[in-house]
Amino acid sequence: xxxxxxxxxxxxxxxxxxxxxxxxxxxxxxxxxxxxxxxxxxxxxxxxxxxxxxxxxxxxxxxxxxxxxxxxxxxxxxxxxxxxxxxxxxxxxxxxxxxxxxxxxxxxxxxxxxxxxxxxxxxxxxxxxxxxxxxxxxxxxxxxxxxxxxxxxxxxxxxxxxxxxxxxxxxxxxxxxxxxxxxxxxxxxxxxxxxxxxxxxxxxxxxxxxxxxxxxxxxxxxxxxxxxxxxxxxxxxxxxxxxxxxxxxxxxxxxxxxxxxxxxxxxxxxxxxxxxxxxxxxxxxxxxxxxxxxxxxxxxxxxxxxxxxxxxxxxxxxxxxxxxxxxxxxxxxxxxxxxxxxxxxxxxxxxxxxxxxxxxxxxxxxxxxxxxxxxxxxxxxxxxxxxxxxxxxxxxxxxxxxxxxxxxxxxxxxxxxxxxxxxxxxxxxxxxxxxxxxxxxxxxxxxxxxxxxxxxxxxxxxxxxx
Ligand code: ADP
Numbered sequence: 001x002x003x004x005x006x007x008x009x010x011x012x013x014x015x016x017x018x019x020x021x022x023x024x025x026x027x028x029x030x031x032x033x034x035x036x037x038x039x040x041x042x043x044x045x046x047x048x049x050x051x052x053x054x055x056x057x058x059x060x061x062x063x064x065x066x067x068x069x070x071x072x073x074x075x076x077x078x079x080x081x082x083x084x085x086x087x088x089x090x091x092x093x094x095x096x097x098x099x100x101x102x103x104x105x106x107x108x109x110x111x112x113x114x115x116x117x118x119x120x121x122x123x124x125x126x127x128x129x130x131x132x133x134x135x136x137x138x139x140x141x142x143x144x145x146x147x148x149x150x151x152x153x154x155x156x157x158x159x160x161x162x163x164x165x166x167x168x169x170x171x172x173x174x175x176x177x178x179x180x181x182x183x184x185x186x187x188x189x190x191x192x193x194x195x196x197x198x199x200x201x202x203x204x205x206x207x208x209x210x211x212x213x214x215x216x217x218x219x220x221x222x223x224x225x226x227x228x229x230x231x232x233x234x235x236x237x238x239x240x241x242x243x244x245x246x247x248x249x250x251x252x253x254x255x256x257x258x259x260x261x262x263x264x265x266x267x268x269x270x271x272x273x274x275x276x277x278x279x280x281x282x283x284x285x286x287x288x289x290x291x292x293x294x295x296x297x298x299x300x301x302x303x304x305x306x307x308x309x310x311x312x313x314x315x316x317x318x319x320x321x322x323x324x325x326x327x328x329x330x331x332x333x334x335x336x337x338x339x340x341x342x343x344x345x346x347x348x349x350x351x352x353x354x355x356x357x358x359x360x361x362x363x364x365x366x367x368x369x370x371x372x373x374x375x376x377x378x379x380x381x382x383x384x385x386x387x388x389x390x391x392x393x394x395x396x397x398x399x400x401x402x403x404x405x406x407x408x409x410x411x412x413x414x415x416x417x418x419x420x421x422x423x424x425x426x427x428x429x430x431x432x433x434x435x436x437x438x439x440x441x442x443x444x445x446x447x448x449x450x451x452x453x454x455x456x457x458x459x460x461x462x463x464x465x466x
Contacts, residue, residue: 008185043132108133112145296426342380370395394451
């Protein structure tokens with residue numbers, strides 16, 4: 001009873017049974033009632049005719065009753081009795097075995113002798129049995145009773161036929177409906193169990209499994225929704241796996257270098273102190289790299305978790321100036337000309353740290369991927385309600401084929417160069433995640449005159465409103 005198919009099946013059976021029961025009883029009851037009424041009218045009319053023929057007699061006896069009854073036409077009744085006021089039969093239409101001379105106490109006769117018209121009809125064994133009686137009066141005195149009985153098999157047969165037809169029809173309808181409902185519930189439960197199997201498969205980790213439920217009904221729609229949910233799940237799962245494997249690879253590289261350097265120091269006898277110093281300094285650099293990667297990973301995990309710091313209205317210009325001051329030292333070292341132009345009406349809804357991170361990462365990249373003597377220009381402006389930050393350099397630019405992928409985690413155009421420059425491959429992912437979380441966009445392009453340009457757009461807000 002736990003299966004949906006059994007529940008559907010049982011409810012169909014119950015509904016069909018109720019409908020068929022109604023079909024088999026209601027029309028029969030109505031027809032029976034109609035026949036009863038018509039019988040009452042005709043039988044009472046026959047009795048009235050007989051009572052009328054006896055009217056005028058001051059008392060009844062076998063002779064005058066027989067005389068009066070002789071003129072009454074034969075009406076197809078099965079039996080007619082006429083009694084006197086004490087219930088003694090004076091006339092019996094039955095030719096043999098008549099009850100003349102006997103006392104009779106049929107309910108209808110007793111009723112008639114009490115002064116009432118009586119009628120009773122029953123349908124049994126394919127026949128209508130109707131009984132009717134009326135009192136015979138003389139000067140308001142009951143002098144006897146007339147009783148008529150009719151046994152009708154003709155109408156009984158009609159009703160029996162109707163009953164049989166209804167029964168056959170019901171059985172036919174029942175069989176067809178049952179077969180159809182069986183097929184229907186089977187089809188339905190088949191779809192549901194298909195969906196259930198798919199859900200279980202995916203739960204066990206088979207993310208490539210899809211349901212193939214045909215049709216346009218709700219279950220088919222459920223199947224399609226499930227498939228698109230699984231698509232997303234698979235994409236997220238693939239990205240997660242790639243991220244985990246890339247991250248562990250990235251962490252493994254500096255760890256392996258540290259291991260190698262320490263082994264060299266330990267295994268080389270009488271090692272030159274200058275070389276030891278160089279190796280230890282390399283170990284320090286690798287450790288620093290590990291720290292940078294872990295910090296970036298933590299930053300991304302925080303962004304992924306969706307828990308954001310409450311945004312405030314941030315004036316971007318002071319943050320930009322602070323980053324520029326910081327970066328000018330690095331730029332100076334590389335003989336790179338770092339300049340910026342900025343307007344002072346640039347306020348966005350974010351946090352100061354986020355803005356700092358975005359400007360820092362983009363400027364750092366521009367300096368990192370420019371050659372000595374290059375130029376980096378940062379511009380901050382307000383354009384059609386948006387705050388636009390662009391960072392341009394005149395370095396090598398980014399190959400067109402790599403452009404769509406550079407915001408992916410750990411994606412680098414030139415791995416060796418990035419590593420050498422101290423990159424983690426996560427800087428641009430952090431930028432795009434940070435910006436998008438605040439409703440902004442970021443894009444990368446190559447400049448016609450050479451070099452790359454990164455453009456960030458934040459939705460602008462009016463300063464000091466929050
Ligand atoms: P990384 O730590 O390697 O710099 P990012 O996510 O910041 O990682 O950048 C991803 C890749 O995009 C870099 O490895 C580099 O190949 C490319 N890239 C980023 N900025 C620039 C730029 N200004 N000029 C040329 N290539 C760039």
